[in-house]
Amino acid sequence: MDRWFLIAATLLATVGGALGMISVHRGKRTQWTVAWVAAAFLCQIGFLSVRGEWRAACPLMDRGEILAFLAWSLTLFYLWVGPAYRISLLGVFTAPLVVIFQSLALIPGTLTANPLKIVGSNPWHETHSAMSVLSYGALALAAVAGIMFLVLDRQLKEQHLKSGLFRNLPPVRELLVSLERLLRLGTSLLTLGIIAGFLMPRAESAWGHLIAAMVVWLSYAALLAVKQIRGLTGRRLSLSAVILFVLSLAVFTFV
């Protein structure tokens, strides 16, 4: 049952992303991407509810659950940020990342087939897990905004102004403002996750994970500090957001 929810979410995100791309290629903007991704979001909730019920805790116990939770978090922030900041095409760029995360989760062996019930779960542990994965959702969306900026920047620099993609991408400044806000939000949530991580009871083996999380937090904090104090070009900020996000996924190898 849980896998079917995840498969449905993946298919819905694939269809939404593909239709969005076709529409952009034709030079039109579609409102339907949000609807497809919203439907995928409902399926993600279905998956997490089933797994949560089986676990009797926040379903973040294996890599498959973490990837699915990450995809849910990314979708959540897209549905919140996209319409609020009026960033067109964010869905078209977000959907492929959602599909990748969920497809990885669906690889046999990634998702525990018969998840064990967690006995005596600790609230700090659950806060740590939930906040950390939520922060990754915001940071993933920041990376998506970064990719959108890099695409638009390249088109403006090379003066390729006739494509449907160019016409539909949001303005440079709006992308950079959204990117910075998402980085701040993601870093703030990660701060809460790390604080909870220090407060939760943990085994010796958990130190590697916490240290890796600290390194990620420090990297993002340094990036934001440099942006705030010295300033950064849009290209460097975007590239940093993308590279840091890809590297930060290594934290999960310690889970």
Add this chain to the structure above:
Amino acid sequence: MELLCLGLNHRTAPVEVRERFAVSNNRLGEASHELLALADASEGVVISTCNRTEFYLAAHGAEEAFKRIEIRLTEKIQLDSSVANHFYRKAKTEAARHLCRVVSGLDSMMLGETEIFGQVKQAYHSALEAGATGTILNKVFQRAFGVGKKVRTETSIQEGSTSVGSVAVDLAEKIFGHLKNSEVMILGAGEMSRVTAQSLVSRGAKSIFVTNRSLDRAQELANEMGGTAIPFDDWQSAMERVDVVISSTGAPHAIVQRADVEKIRRARKYRPLFFIDIAVPRDIDPAVGEIEEVYLYDIDTLEQLAEEARGRRQLQIEQCERIIELELEKLNLPGT
């Protein structure tokens, strides 16, 4: 005596070539007078705008006159003779038709733009004052202005965003979104700057700084736009705060160098900076566009956007051409 036209424009020559033939407004009369000697012609008018330089003359023998002027011009400007490949040559009715099309805005980069009418008028009056015109060119130009007015009043060729300014502002909005949060500096207070500034104000630009070698002219434009005039020597410090720089001075060389922008990057915290260089010769060194956060567009690049508007107005062109043909048939112009 035949009516002749030799010219180059944005379709036949790149900006690097056009800028070599550009003539500043205050030299148009003098240049028209020099044209008489260069082409052994009895009458001459030089038109020079961002997108074109054209030499209208009344002379004997089209072929010989074209050859003479091409050879002497390339020698004068010290260019290779292959530059002549960029010229178009028109004689008699074809030259008159071309002038009517130019005046009507049909040959402009921005189809139907209105500035060209005033620019041609100014060029003609400069030549008239310099004593370079006579019976043929006086009649041809005055009739062409009449045709231009008729085309504009009887068709909708000038409706919509067809000016360089409007297209430039569209690009500014692609970078900065709503211009209400953007500060703009205008280098050069000429006609193109005024038109561009009007578009910026209409789209809600937060503040406009105008700088010009003549502070009085800058002040005049700033007052008109509700902006602030700044001395020309202060443009570098003003660039620290602005988002958009629109440049259209009549300077014969680049004013903004890469080093000027490099110096202020830190103070700007590397925010995006948009340069629109609508001057010929170009005001902004192309190397400025290599800076990461800088987007630089020169007049040639704006052509891409103009083409889109051109497509939408294709039907209007046909109607305008019909008016021009009918008027040319009626007029029986001398030299054609």
